[in-house]
Every structure is written in C-alpha cells, then in structure tokens.
Amino acid sequence: MLKAPPSDTSSGKESNVSYYSKLYPAVFASAQDCFLYDSGGHRYIDFFCAAGSLNYGHNPPRAREALLNYLDAKGVIASLDMLTEARTTFVSRFHEAILAPRNFSYRIHVTAPTGADAVEAALKLARKVTGRRTVAYMEGSFHGVTLGALSVTDYPHVRGAAGIPFEHTLRLPFDNPTRDADDNLSIISALLGLSSTELPAALIVETVQAEGGLRAARPEWLIGLQKLLRERGILLIVDDIQVGCGRTGTFFSFDGLPLAPDIVCLSKSLSGIGIPLSAVLLRPELDVWEPGEHTGTFRGNNLGFVAAAAMLDLWLDESFVAHIDDLDTLFSSLSHSLLASHPDKIVGIRGRGLALGLEFQEPTCANAVMRDAFKFGLMIETSGFRGEVLKIYPPLTASEEVMREAFSVLSKILH
Ligand SMILES: Cc1ncc(COP(=O)(O)O)c(C=O)c1O
Structure with missing residues (x-):
C-alpha cells in the first residue's frame, strides 16, 4: 500500500x-x-x-513516434479548419480504416476539442435539418456540461449548476432490463404521441450509459428505437464519445447491429493518445451547414490528427482485434469470479465489452473500494448517479498479467 497522499494537491x-x-x-x-x-x-x-480517453494506454508508441516526427518536421500546429496534410491524412485514414470497411458514407465534421463540442454540433445540426426545436434525451444520460449538452444530460449534480431552466428538451426512459424491450419502447411511443409533446428533432442516446452506471441498452431495444424514430422523422444521434473507439470491443459501440444512426458523436480516444479531438459523423444528406456557420478556433488540432491517423490502422490489424476479444473474455471471467466470491457486496456486473462495472449493494462500499484501490496503486472510478458502480476501464492493449494484478488488488480489498 502507498503512503497516504495529501488530500488536496492544488494548495x-x-x-x-x-x-x-x-x-x-x-x-x-x-x-x-x-x-x-x-x-x-x-x-x-x-x-x-482518463474516463475512456486512453483506450490504447498511455503514450502508445506509434502515436508518440508520429508526433515526434511531425514536431521535428515543423508541422503546422494551429490552422483553424484550413486544409493541412495532417488533417487530410486523418480524414482519409478515418475513411479507409473505419468507414469504408463498414460501408458507412458519413461525412466528418471536426468539432474539436471536447466531447461537449461534438454534442453541441449534433444538437444544432438536428434542429437545423428538421426545423424542430425539441431534442429528446434519456433518463440517466451524460453528454457534457456546456449548456446545450447539459440540457440533454440527466445527471443532477452537473445539471443543477446551469443556473437556468432548460427548454425544448424531452426526457424519455432508457431501456429497463426488468421489462420487455417492446414494453419499454411502447412507453416512449406513448410519450411522443401526447398532444402536449412537440415532436423532437432528434433523440440523443448512449448505447451504454457510462457515467450513468454502465447501463447497456439491449440490441432489440436499440433496433426498435431506431424504427420508432424513423417512423416519426426523428433523427437518431448516438453519443459514442465514451464507449466508442473500441471501449465495447469494437470501434463503434453499435458495430454488428443493424443500426445506422443519422449522427454519431466521437471524442475521448479518437486521437489515440489523449490529445483533445472530437468529431461528428453525419449522413451526407444532413450536411446542411453553410461554410463557417458552426466553427471555431481549435477545429484544426493537427497534433490530434497526426496521432489519430497513426492509431486508426490498428483497426485493420487482426492481431489487435483478436487481443481485444481475448481481453474481453478474461475481463468478464475475472469480474464474474469476483462477483461469485462477494455476493454480499457486489450485486451484479454492468456494461459491455471492456466497459464493465461492478454494481455494489451500497454506493459507500463502491466508493471505499475505489479509494482503497488507489492506495494499493490501482486507479478505477465509480459511476452511476448514486456512485454504486465501480467502473473498470483497462486499456485495450492491457496484458493478461496486468489484468490479473488489478483483480488481485480488488480481491484483497474486498476480503
Ligand atoms: C457520453 C459522453 N458524452 C459527452 C461527454 C462530454 O465530453 P467532454 O467532457 O470532453 O466535454 C462525455 C464525457 O464524459 C461522455 O461520457
């Protein structure tokens, strides 16, 4: 165990x-x-x-090397949204490694730097395309803390800090696994059909609510939701900021499902090394932006582009994808053994792929485990609006040895 650290390092x-x-x-x-x-x-x-921003671990060598070469060559650093070699390489690499293999025809709108920037752009675009004012969001959601993103974030702790009431939003229930998916969808359908409800421009949803406690929507619910929205001309925005870029085991959290969101928000691990970078993917028909209508100073983060371009090819590398599958299996088995050994404290496993959480009976217990784990040299976080879920995000590149070491720390603490 480490020495007790100071409680406030910022003095x-x-x-x-x-x-x-x-x-x-x-x-x-x-x-x-x-x-x-x-x-x-x-x-x-x-x-x-870093809450899912370092899916490839710290300082992944291929991104680091690409950045060092770029700096050595005096590559352009700031360029707003002018074309640079770094930008065009990133866009083509993203197309070749991510979009083309999936037959996706999305256009990329680079909204860098933050995830909230991507969400703001997505909401604004949906309103512009449809001419409707309301945007629907899910109970339990987290989409960021700028005012637009906050208006569709359900997390009371951050929502309360807005200082103003939110208008033109509609809160809908997320998939509840204790009920049939169709029954959950019928509730949404009924709420959308109320005469007092203004039909929304879009619905923004996380396929796995990460901050909300790793609540994973069932595939059948997501597919039914897409159908329900399409029938009403409501756009589907998938916020893949936290659980995209490989966190659930595949690049997009909805890979393998017959889902074609109208808009997808990406950030966090997009640059691959933790440099801020965010983007919105939009169906070409939705690209109604006038040049300069939604832009800003740091929309051309060249260092982010360089690092991202270096990492994206990994998704074409079979051994990388196979490693994630193996890690997923090991992660799930270690989590289930911990659950089996401590049924008095842990009541379930939440999440999907490498976005897993241990649900505790008592939020105070999850919090105590997180703090003790830090003293033993293991960093994990709690999530869920009561803090009842211990969120465990290993890098996709983690070895079996480090996974076992982390779980042995948890088991030592829980005994
Ligand atoms: C799903 C989701 N969307 C949006 C955001 C906001 O991203 P940022 O903190 O970069 O603004 C987050 C941040 O945790 C998130 O988890």
Missing part, C-alpha cells in the same frame, strides 16, 4: 471545481502503457484511462 491555487485531483490525490509525472507514475515514483495501474 488552494486552483479552483475548487477540479474533481479527479480529489479522487486521485497525487501529482503524476510520467506514464506508459497501463501505468501512471507519480512524482514520488509510485506506480499506479491506470484502469480509469
């Missing part, structure tokens, strides 16, 4: 708003693969992955 010089510095009270100095090292030289297994 009052930074705003109290910082959050993760309080969850993981250390000053970090370097990072590689699955590990973070603090300034005292302590090693931490990072199964938090």
Whole structure:
C-alpha cells in the first residue's frame, strides 16, 4: 500500500471545481502503457484511462513516434479548419480504416476539442435539418456540461449548476432490463404521441450509459428505437464519445447491429493518445451547414490528427482485434469470479465489452473500494448517479498479467 497522499494537491491555487485531483490525490509525472507514475515514483495501474480517453494506454508508441516526427518536421500546429496534410491524412485514414470497411458514407465534421463540442454540433445540426426545436434525451444520460449538452444530460449534480431552466428538451426512459424491450419502447411511443409533446428533432442516446452506471441498452431495444424514430422523422444521434473507439470491443459501440444512426458523436480516444479531438459523423444528406456557420478556433488540432491517423490502422490489424476479444473474455471471467466470491457486496456486473462495472449493494462500499484501490496503486472510478458502480476501464492493449494484478488488488480489498 502507498503512503497516504495529501488530500488536496492544488494548495488552494486552483479552483475548487477540479474533481479527479480529489479522487486521485497525487501529482503524476510520467506514464506508459497501463501505468501512471507519480512524482514520488509510485506506480499506479491506470484502469480509469482518463474516463475512456486512453483506450490504447498511455503514450502508445506509434502515436508518440508520429508526433515526434511531425514536431521535428515543423508541422503546422494551429490552422483553424484550413486544409493541412495532417488533417487530410486523418480524414482519409478515418475513411479507409473505419468507414469504408463498414460501408458507412458519413461525412466528418471536426468539432474539436471536447466531447461537449461534438454534442453541441449534433444538437444544432438536428434542429437545423428538421426545423424542430425539441431534442429528446434519456433518463440517466451524460453528454457534457456546456449548456446545450447539459440540457440533454440527466445527471443532477452537473445539471443543477446551469443556473437556468432548460427548454425544448424531452426526457424519455432508457431501456429497463426488468421489462420487455417492446414494453419499454411502447412507453416512449406513448410519450411522443401526447398532444402536449412537440415532436423532437432528434433523440440523443448512449448505447451504454457510462457515467450513468454502465447501463447497456439491449440490441432489440436499440433496433426498435431506431424504427420508432424513423417512423416519426426523428433523427437518431448516438453519443459514442465514451464507449466508442473500441471501449465495447469494437470501434463503434453499435458495430454488428443493424443500426445506422443519422449522427454519431466521437471524442475521448479518437486521437489515440489523449490529445483533445472530437468529431461528428453525419449522413451526407444532413450536411446542411453553410461554410463557417458552426466553427471555431481549435477545429484544426493537427497534433490530434497526426496521432489519430497513426492509431486508426490498428483497426485493420487482426492481431489487435483478436487481443481485444481475448481481453474481453478474461475481463468478464475475472469480474464474474469476483462477483461469485462477494455476493454480499457486489450485486451484479454492468456494461459491455471492456466497459464493465461492478454494481455494489451500497454506493459507500463502491466508493471505499475505489479509494482503497488507489492506495494499493490501482486507479478505477465509480459511476452511476448514486456512485454504486465501480467502473473498470483497462486499456485495450492491457496484458493478461496486468489484468490479473488489478483483480488481485480488488480481491484483497474486498476480503
Ligand atoms: C457520453 C459522453 N458524452 C459527452 C461527454 C462530454 O465530453 P467532454 O467532457 O470532453 O466535454 C462525455 C464525457 O464524459 C461522455 O461520457
């Protein structure tokens, strides 16, 4: 176990708003693969992955090398949305490695830097395309904290900070696994049919509600939802910011399902190395933007493009994809054994693929395990609006050895 770290590392010089510095009270100095090292030289297994921004681990060599070469060659850093070689390479690589193999014809709107930027663009576009004002969102959702994104975020802690009431949004129930998927959809259908309901422009949904406690929608519910929305001319926006880019085991969280969202939001692990980069994928017919109508200074994050382009080819590499499958199997088996050994504390396993969570009977217990794990050098987070789910995000590149080490820490704490 590590020495007790100081409880506040910012010494009052930074705003109290910082959050993760309080969850993981250390000053970090370097990072590689699955590990973070603090300034005292302590090693931490990072199964938090910057909330899904480091799906390939820290400093993945191919992205790091591409960035070093780019800096050495005095590549363009800031360029708004002018064309640069870095940008055009990223766009073609994204097309070749991700879109073309799936026969997707999406256009890319680079909305960088944050995930909330992608959500803002998606909501605005849906309203512009349909001429409708309302956007529907799901109970339990998290889409970011800028005002537009917050208006479709259900998380009370952050929503309350807006300081204004939200208008033109409609909250709908997420898939409830205790009921038949069709019954859940009938409730949505009834709510949309109410005379007091203004038909929404779009519905924004996470296929696995990550901050909401790793609640995974069932495939049949998602497919039924798409049908229901299409029948009413409501656009389907999938927010794949946290569970896309491989977190569920495939690049898109909806891969393998007969789903064709109208708009997809991506960010977090898109750059592959944690450099801010976000994008909206839109069906070409929806591209009604006038040039410059939705743009901004940092829409051309060339370092993000360079790193992303270096990483995207991995999705064409069979050994990488096979490693994720193996990791998925191991992760699931380790989680189930932990559940079987501690039925008094852990009541279930949530999530899908490498976005798994252990649901605790008591949120206080999940919180205590997270804090103890940090003292033993393992970084994990809680999620769920009561904090009842221990969210475990190993990098997709994690070895069997590090997975077993992380779970042995958890089992030591739970005994
Ligand atoms: C699903 C989802 N959408 C949007 C966001 C917002 O992204 P950002 O924090 O980069 O603004 C997040 C952040 O956690 C998220 O999990």
